[in-house]
Amino acid sequence: MRLTTWSTIRCKKEGTKCKRKKEAKVKVIGLTKKFGDLLVLDNLNFEVREGEFLCIVGPTGCGKTTFLNTLTKLYVPTAGEILVNGIPVDPKTQNISYIFQEYSAYPWLTVKENVMWGLKIKKVPAKEAEESAMEMLDIVGLTKFQDYYPGQISVSMLQRVVIARAFATRPELLLMDEPYGQLDIDLRFRLEDELLKLWERTGTTVLFITHNIEEAVYLGQNIMVLTNKPTSIKTVIQNPLPLPRDVMAQDFVELREHVTDLIKWW
Structure with a gap:
């Protein structure tokens, strides 16, 4: 084309x-x-x-x-x-990562744990995974909400979590x-x-x-x-x-x- x-x-x-x-x-x-x-x-x-x-x-x-x-x-x-x-x-x-129209944060995981989830699946060392997750959380402005659960944050924050999780795996x-x-x-x-x-x-x-x-x-x-x-x-x-x-x-x-x-x- x-x-x-x-x-x-x-x-x-x-x-x-x-x-x-x-x-x-x-x-x-x-x-x-x-x-x-x-x-x-x-x-x-x-x-x-x-x-x-x-x-x-x-x-x-x-x-x-x-x-x-x-x-x-x-x-x-x-x-x-x-x-x-x-x-x-x-x-x-x-x-390959896919972000759907629906919000797909795992309700039983904290914000930081959600962002680290893909890295955990890929068996990235814990220290490296945490550093990558924190970098993404800083960019999307969720560092101080890292220990919150999805049910405790707003819809826009939920979408930030999903986006940070997708990018964390590079x-x-x-x-x-x-x-x-x-x-x-x-x-x-x-x-x-x-x-x-x-x-x-x-x-x-x-x-x-x-x-x-x-x-x-x-x-x-x-x-x-x-x-x-x-x-x-x-x-x-x-x-x-x-x-x-x-x-x-x-x-x-x-x-x-x-x-x-x-x-x-x-």
């Missing part, structure tokens, strides 16, 4: 030289998924670079979650393949399915900023599904726009806006409107 000319136009306009692409971390080739006679994913082809933050947007019900579930092997593709580091995706052997690929969909706008912006800090600190490759166009423009290095079912890729837009992004800036508003128009007119 070729990138749209948005950033190319900006590079020419500003007289700057666009950076060369890194190696592909994820390569999707002819991905197709059917449920009986219902065609949901129709021949998807694209690549995600090492360390890239890709936001995926499209109409409600177009198959965004189906795509992520195929990546995690919850669904078996009808045709095509997904490669991570050049080999077929396999969450059992590859370091995953090579992080899949996020509308993790902030149930939060109000102030909490969402705060958590988005913390997410970007974690991403910049770890260099993790992130695929982030959202129905919120402003969120996609705020977070993504690239924005993939999907069509309605049967789902194909309409375009992938490079986002050249520097971090941190100002949602009131003219460039931000123009890009948000551009993505909105792509989704609006089918």
Whole structure:
């Protein structure tokens, strides 16, 4: 899938030289998924670079979650393949984390124990696991709540716990399915900023599904726009806006409107 000319136009306009692409971390080739006679994913082809933050947007019900579930092997593709580091995706052997829409902190573990859980599963030495967990808790602002249980903290804190737990294992690929969909706008912006800090600190490759166009423009290095079912890729837009992004800036508003128009007119 070729990138749209948005950033190319900006590079020419500003007289700057666009950076060369890194190696592909994820390569999707002819991905197709059917449920009986219902065609949901129709021949998807694209690549995600090492360390890239890709936001995926499209109409409600177009198959965004189906795509992520195929990546995690919850669904078996009808045709095509997904490669991570050049080999077929396999969450059992590859370091892949998935953050769902629902809050998934373990209620019987403290905040720190939740963040350390993945490291414990991977048999990381206790001292190293604790240091990594505390680093993540510091970034998301939960250090002083480390001994609290999930039932004692707010919804936004719960989502911070889940995000810190995912990044603590330093995953090579992080899949996020509308993790902030149930939060109000102030909490969402705060958590988005913390997410970007974690991403910049770890260099993790992130695929982030959202129905919120402003969120996609705020977070993504690239924005993939999907069509309605049967789902194909309409375009992938490079986002050249520097971090941190100002949602009131003219460039931000123009890009948000551009993505909105792509989704609006089918």
